[in-house]
Amino acid sequence: MKTSLNFILVLVATTFISFLTPAEAFQKSKDKFVVVLDAGHGGHDSGNLGSGYREKEIALKIVLAVGNALKENKGIQVIYTRDSDKFVTLRGRAKIANDADADLFVSVHCNAHNSAANGTETFVLGLHANQRNFEIAKKENEVIFLESDYEKHYEGFDPKSPESLIGLTLIQEEYLDQSIRLARSIEDSFQNRHKRKSRGVKQAGFWVLHNTYMPSVLVETGFLTYDKEGAFLNSLSGQAKMAESITDAILAYKKQLDMNIGEGIYQENANQVEAALEEQPQVFNDIMFKVQIAASSKELDPKPYNFNGLDAISREKIGSLYKYYFGQTSDYTEVKRLELQAKLKGYKSAFIVATKDGELIDLSEALKSASN
Known part of the structure; x- marks a missing residue:
C-alpha cells in the first residue's frame, strides 16, 4: 500500500487541480451528462398485455419521446438500451449503462394487477417492503427465463425466491440517495404536471437496477389492466404526457446536481485535506x-x-x-x-x-x- 505521505501528496494535488477544472469534469471525466433510457421488454417478450395493450410498445414510445426531448439539451447525451422492437437481456441492459459510464439509468414499464389498482409508482432498488412490491419485482425479473442460457449468467439468482433478493440492494447502496431523489422528482412530476395518481416511491429487488453502477430507477407509468389508465397510456396524448413528466424530472435532477457542484464542495474537500495533514x-x-x-x-x-x-x-x-x-x-x-x-x-x-x-x-x- 502507498505510504501515508504519498497519499497526502496525491490528495493535495488532486484537490488543487480540481480548483482549475470545470465542475462537470471533477464529477466525471466526460463532457456530457449521460442518460441511459431503457424501454422495458421487447421482441418476443411483450410484457403486460392488459386490456389488449402491449407494454413493450408503450414503453418504447415513451422512452423515445423522452430521449428526443432530452437531446435538445446540448449538455446531455442519450443512450437507448433499445430503440426498436427487439429483445435485450437484463444483463445486456445493465452492461449498456455501465459501459457508457452513465450518470442516470431510467427504465420505463407499465404495470398490471388482477384488481382495480391504478396510478404511477417509481422504484429504487431495495428489499421488498411488502408482498405486493415483491410480486412486481418477481414479474419483471422473470424475464431472465426467456434467455436460453440464463443459468450461467445470473449466478443462481431465482426471481421467485425472496432470499435471492436480499443481496441485490448492496451493490446499489452507494447511489441510493440519488436514486430516491430522482424517483421522487419523477413521481412529483407525474402528479403535479399532469395530475396523474401517484402511488409513491418504493423499493423492490429488480435485477436490472442491481447491476447498474449509477443512480437508477424503474418507472411503472400506470396499470394497463385498469381500463381508463390503459387507454390513456395507449394513446399518443397519454404517452406524450408521461414522457414530458419524466423529461422534466430528469432535467430538474440534473439542475439540482449542477447547483450542488461548485466552489463550496471543492473548499470542503480542501478543508478535509488540510485537517488530515495536521x-x-x-x-x-x-x-x-x-x-x-x-x-x-x-x-x-x-x-x-x-x-x-x-x-x-x-x-x-x-x-x-x-x-x-x-x-x-x-x-x-x-x-x-x-x-x-x-x-x-x-x-x-x-x-x-x-x-x-x-x-x-x-x-x-x-x-x-x-x-x-
Whole structure:
C-alpha cells in the first residue's frame, strides 16, 4: 500500500487541480451528462398485455419521446438500451449503462394487477417492503427465463425466491440517495404536471437496477389492466404526457446536481485535506483498521478497475455476501485518511472497521480498550 505521505501528496494535488477544472469534469471525466433510457421488454417478450395493450410498445414510445426531448439539451447525451422492437437481456441492459459510464439509468414499464389498482409508482432498488412490491419485482425479473442460457449468467439468482433478493440492494447502496431523489422528482412530476395518481416511491429487488453502477430507477407509468389508465397510456396524448413528466424530472435532477457542484464542495474537500495533514499518528498495538467500501452478493476481482481506481482492496465472504475493504493499518489517523480517499473516489457510505486477531470488533470499543 502507498505510504501515508504519498497519499497526502496525491490528495493535495488532486484537490488543487480540481480548483482549475470545470465542475462537470471533477464529477466525471466526460463532457456530457449521460442518460441511459431503457424501454422495458421487447421482441418476443411483450410484457403486460392488459386490456389488449402491449407494454413493450408503450414503453418504447415513451422512452423515445423522452430521449428526443432530452437531446435538445446540448449538455446531455442519450443512450437507448433499445430503440426498436427487439429483445435485450437484463444483463445486456445493465452492461449498456455501465459501459457508457452513465450518470442516470431510467427504465420505463407499465404495470398490471388482477384488481382495480391504478396510478404511477417509481422504484429504487431495495428489499421488498411488502408482498405486493415483491410480486412486481418477481414479474419483471422473470424475464431472465426467456434467455436460453440464463443459468450461467445470473449466478443462481431465482426471481421467485425472496432470499435471492436480499443481496441485490448492496451493490446499489452507494447511489441510493440519488436514486430516491430522482424517483421522487419523477413521481412529483407525474402528479403535479399532469395530475396523474401517484402511488409513491418504493423499493423492490429488480435485477436490472442491481447491476447498474449509477443512480437508477424503474418507472411503472400506470396499470394497463385498469381500463381508463390503459387507454390513456395507449394513446399518443397519454404517452406524450408521461414522457414530458419524466423529461422534466430528469432535467430538474440534473439542475439540482449542477447547483450542488461548485466552489463550496471543492473548499470542503480542501478543508478535509488540510485537517488530515495536521493530525498526528495514532498507532494501536493489537488493532488493525480498514475501510469497508462495499458489500455485495457478487464476487468481484479486488482490482483497481473494479473500485474506481482504489488499490489495496481486500475481499471477505461473510455468509452469502462479499465485503470489500480498502487498506489496512494499525494507525487510526491513517485509516481516517483512507476513508477520506474512498469517499472522494465516490464511496460516500464508506466507513472504518476494526479487527483484533482477525475478528471484527466494535470500533468504539477498539478505540477505548486498545492501548497506544
